[in-house]
Amino acid sequence: MRFIRLLFVALLAIVLIAVALANRQVVTLSAFPANFGQFLGGTWSVNLPLFFVIFLAFAVGMLAGLVWEYLREAHIRREARQRSAEVARLENEVGGLRHRHAAPRDEVLAILDRPKTSTTPPRSGASAQPAPGTSLPASSR
Known part of the structure; x- marks a missing residue:
């Protein structure tokens, strides 16, 4: 199981590095559409490498899913x-x-209710056979 996990992490690292190398172009990430940020004052955009935007979007999506499931399973x-x-x-x-x-x-x-324990030795004249005239069944030996 440890080997499979290690193999999965290695494959994931290779895929992430390949995506990062293939998407090194700088893109502008804007918080608001088409100059709407000027009405709020300041610049609401940032220049980032495309792979960073992809990874950031993936991380934000994972975080949103985690919060969503946490709230959904609260009950x-x-x-x-x-x-x-x-x-x-x-x-x-x-x-x-x-x-x-x-x-x-x-x-x-x-x-x-106390269990009976015999502290006196059995009498020597006692037999295993029931006394005559009793209703006890005879032992089958």
Whole structure:
């Protein structure tokens, strides 16, 4: 990808240099048409090389397009900011609900919900088979 970018920049530089060399003539760039600048006072024209006028026009066009797109997409950025703020608010609310509902409200419930751990060794007389007369199913071994 870096090579392709470097190749593109090199080709662009070659094209720009070729345009500059082919358009070295001096032209007059006027701000107002046909002597209208005299009514405002001063000279409203400048002599520049043609390639500079071309590059300047290209730069002004790019800048105008950038400003146009920035203003056109303002509502999209505003909506994205609003939705981002709403997502953050909802994530905070969900986090609070998880924290509030994850902890037991009563000490008795906390004791009942605690995982059972066996600290006493199993009795030696205990068998894996259910006692006679119980409704537990027999293990299938």
